[in-house]
Structure formats: C-alpha cells, structure tokens
Amino acid sequence: xxxxxxxxxxxxxxxxxxxxxxxxxxxxxxxxxxxxxxxxxxxxxxxxxxxxxxxxxxxxxxxxxxxxxxxxxxxxxxxxxxxxxxxxxxxxxxxxxxxxxxxxxxxxxxxxxxxxxxxxxxxxxxxxxxxxxxxxxxxxxxxxxxxxxxxxxxxxxxxxxxxxxxxxxxxxxxxxxxxxxxxxxxxxxxxxxxxxxxxxxxx
Numbered sequence: 001x002x003x004x005x006x007x008x009x010x011x012x013x014x015x016x017x018x019x020x021x022x023x024x025x026x027x028x029x030x031x032x033x034x035x036x037x038x039x040x041x042x043x044x045x046x047x048x049x050x051x052x053x054x055x056x057x058x059x060x061x062x063x064x065x066x067x068x069x070x071x072x073x074x075x076x077x078x079x080x081x082x083x084x085x086x087x088x089x090x091x092x093x094x095x096x097x098x099x100x101x102x103x104x105x106x107x108x109x110x111x112x113x114x115x116x117x118x119x120x121x122x123x124x125x126x127x128x129x130x131x132x133x134x135x136x137x138x139x140x141x142x143x144x145x146x147x148x149x150x151x152x153x154x155x156x157x158x159x160x161x162x163x164x165x166x167x168x169x170x171x172x173x174x175x176x177x178x179x180x181x182x183x184x185x186x187x188x189x190x191x192x193x194x195x196x197x198x199x200x201x202x203x
Contacts, residue, residue, distance in 0.1 A: 007061045011037035012051055014071045021165030028067040032096045037065075048082075055082065060090035067096050069115070070122040079119040149177055149185060157182055158189045 011034035013025040018041060029037055040050040051072070058064060064086060066072040072095070073079030086093050087104040094101050098118060102111055149157065153175050160166040160174070161182075168182040175182070 007063075008059070009034050009063050009065065010054060010058065011035060011065045012040070012054060012071070013037040013067065014040045014042060014048070014051075015165075017041065024162075024165060025067045025071065028096055029065055032065060032094075034065045034096075051082065052085070055085045055089065055091075058086060058089040058091035061092075062089070063092040063094055063101075065094040065096055069095050069098065069100075069118040073119060074122050076116060076119045079115070079122075083115070149175060149181060153177075154185050157185045161186045162189075 011029045013022050013029065015022060015025075020041075022039060026037065038050055038054050040048055042048060055064065069079070072093075073082055083093055083102060086102075087106065090104045092101055092103050095115070095118070098114070100111055100114055100118075102108070102115055106112065157171045157175060160171055161168070166174075168186065169179050171177075171182040171186075172179040
C-alpha cells in the first residue's frame with residue numbers, strides 16, 4: 001500500500017438510506033477534481049465513523065472535499081468538532097457547492113462565519129424534515145386527507161428529488177402529501193430528463 005503524499009485530495013459522500021442515490025454527489029465532486037469519495041450510509045445527526053477515519057488519515061496540506069455541508073455535518077457542534085479534527089491534521093476542508101475552503105490557520109473569519117451559518121441551516125432543515133415526517137404519520141393515523149403543497153414545500157420537494165435523489169414516496173412522507181402530488185411537483189419542475197440521464201429515482 002502506498003503512503004499518500006502531502007497535498008492529496010480526498011472526498012466524502014453520505015446518504016441516509018440505501019434507497020438514496022449518490023450520482024449527484026459523485027458527479028459534483030469529480031467535476032471539482034476529487035477522486036471517488038469515501039461513502040457512508042448513515043442518518044443526519046449521528047456520528048460518522050468512516051468520515052472520522054478518513055480525517056485521521058489526512059496529512060498536512062491535504063484537502064477533504066464534500067459537495068454540501070449537510071453531507072459533512074447536520075449541526076454546529078458536530079461540524080465544528082469535525083473541522084477541529086481536520087485542522088489538527090493541518091489539512092483543509094472544502095465545501096464544494098458553497099465554494100468554501102476552511103484552512104488550518106483559522107485566519108479567514110468570513111469563511112468560518114459562513115461555515116457556521118451553513119451548519120445552522122442544515123440543522124434547521126433536518127428538524128423540519130423530522131417534524132413533517134411526524135406530522136404526516138399523525139395525519140395518516142387520523143385518516144386526514146394529505147394537504148396540497150405550499151410554494152416552499154414544492155421548492156423542498158424539487159431540491160430533495162434533484163439534489164439528494166429522494167424517491168417520490170419519501171418526499172410525500174416528509175411533506176405529508178400523497179405520492180401522486182410529489183410526482184406532479186417534480187414533473188412540473190421539468191426533471192423527467194434528469195431521471196433518464198443521471199440515474200435519478202424514477203417517476
């Protein structure tokens with residue numbers, strides 16, 4: 001086994017379930033020049049052993065790339081803890097979609113602030129998803145008719161389908177709507193070509 005040289009690039013990708021597709025994360029990381037990522041299949045705010053193991057392999061000047069901050073961490077404490085481990089290795093973290101690079105010197109206060117804001121938003125999104133799943137389950141038990149989706153819910157549905165490869169059934173559960181409604185929303189967004197061309201979840 002060869003020893004990695006300083007300045008190497010590493011990548012990490014995460015999905016919550018086996019049903020989720022990694023195509024977009026792999027493609028985005030590859031476009032940014034990263035090698036195939038270390039993949040982990042775990043829920044939102046649990047510990048990430050594969051990620052921690054990867055971080056401990058980093059050498060000074062290495063860079064770890066993730067496509068979205070929520071693939072790296074889902075709350076501020078978790079994210080800052082992992083960032084501290086990367087900086088202890090004198091390595092860098094790159095949040096690709098945000099164009100954000102966090103270096104070990106900690107001298108870029110704007111980058112640090114943006115990272116923390118993204119972590120706050122990621123945590124808020126996770127709490128929102130969990131609440132909607134609970135509300136949908138409650139509505140199902142009460143026999144209520146799933147409501148129509150607001151503009152914000154439709155935006156979330158499209159983002160989950162396009163960016164995280166959620167199946168329409170999972171979108172419906174998260175938003176408390178019918179699966180048919182979820183399918184109509186993503187179709188209206190013009191994502192039929194995405195299904196065929198990028199291995200996305202079928203409609």
